[in-house]
Amino acid sequence: MQPVPLYPLVAGYAMGFLPRLGATPHFCMCILIACLIFQIESMIFCFIQKHQGISKTLQKFTMPNTLVGLLITVFALYTFAVVCLYYRNCLAQNENMAYLKKNFPEYISGFQSLPNFTICEADSYFMKVVIFAVTCGIIVFIVFCIILVNIFRMLNILKHKISRSNYRKHRTAIWSLLGQFATSTVCFIPPLLVVFVIIVGMDDSQLIVQLILVVSCLHSSLNGIVLVVTFPPYRKFVLSFLWRGK
Structure with a gap:
């Protein structure tokens, strides 16, 4: 599936396999949001591991299993809450045209030509959903930073207790995960910026x-580049593949 935004409304339509089966753009967006959040939380869990x-x-410094289980539960509840709140926000399919006729009659002909579309009202409820998602996301990011700082602190201690090659493997794995986590921000920050631009109504929006x-x-391109740069086994595989191609 591929969601396509319809500026200047908080709206969009979907293309791909699921819409052909009758899935609404609203349902597709719920799946996409769940996948984006799950991707970030999975990477944080990799850092926990x-x-x-x-x-x-x-x-020493081992996190209790109960704390790890609590974090996993919180991550799951956060994903479920954001998806459910978003699902309740958008208009029902039979209300879309009535909303356009009332608020944006100039766009009716354009929307009628689309195979499907969903509209979300940028009202107070929508803003509360965005604020909730961003606030909880910031809290999760703070937890991630605490875990990351502790990992680097343990690495400094571990450096003097294991061989140089083993230490290098640990460090490479962490930096590779960190690079992939950084590129993952390209997935969820742009949609938030789009919502912000639509609500604020900037010049040249x-x-x-x-x-x-x-x-x-x-x-995808950035993630591939980061893997090649930060993870030697993957870099070796790519270079050997390119070399065989020649």
């Missing part, structure tokens, strides 16, 4: 939205 592995080697969407499409 790495933290636990290093702490077991040091035999159409161009700004187009540029933001172009940036969001770079995620």
